Amino acid sequence: MAYVLYVLSLLLGLVIGSFVNVVIYRLPRRESLVRPGSHCPNCDAPVRWFDNIPVASWLILRGKCRACRDRISVRYLLVESITAAAFVLAMWRFGFAWQLLVAWAFITAMVAIAFIDYDHMLIPNKIVLPGALLGLVASIAINPQRWWVYLAGSAGAAAFMFMLVMIWPGGMGPGDIKMALFMGAVLGAYVIVALFAAFLLGSVAGLYLMVVQKRSRKTRVPFGPYLALGAVLAVFVGESILRWYTGTWS
Ligand SMILES: [Zn+2]
Structure with missing residues (x-):
């Protein structure tokens, strides 16, 4: 069946x-x-x-x-x-389960954002802002005892990206901050895994572009596709990776 x-x-x-x-x-x-x-x-x-x-x-x-x-x-x-x-x-x-609906909607948004940002260096507000709001409402409705995890995940991820934009202005933009807000609202604590994966994948790809394709370090590369890939990975393996990590270190 x-x-x-x-x-x-x-x-x-x-x-x-x-x-x-x-x-x-x-x-x-x-x-x-x-x-x-x-x-x-x-x-x-x-x-x-x-x-x-x-x-x-x-x-x-x-x-x-x-x-x-x-x-x-x-x-x-x-x-x-x-x-x-x-x-x-x-x-x-x-x-x-209800979580399946949230995951399907989130994956749909991530695929769209990845390709739009790749094509236009643009993360559309029309997806990430309603996404962040609906994501937060849905996450808290499904998991009301842990409401603060989603609020903290969303605000924390956005604050982290905001800091990076301040430190390194050419690298990322306001779209990446709003994207992090959306990711944290849906992923909660697993947004840590998503961001870590995004930076890891982004660095590997950046090195490839510089070393193999001899692109200049100044070439602007959209970060949205890496965030989206990290986010989808976190949907599937975020829990096991975070559990493994905290188990190793505590
Ligand atoms: Zn034709």
């Missing part, structure tokens, strides 16, 4: 992932998320429903627009697959 829940999570993840593609493209361009329907960015031909099936349509059309044969970025496929895989993992991690 359990496999039905996994199949449903997969299908829902694909559909939501398809919507995330729309958000990634349209939100930074201030376009409506619902109208008009999907169309080819090259020739403007409307995408018909049977060419708009997550993952499958991209594969059947071999990544080309049916009308103009222009390439459709493999990113569409990637965003749908990542979202679907994370949705299935969340079902495995939380089972059918």
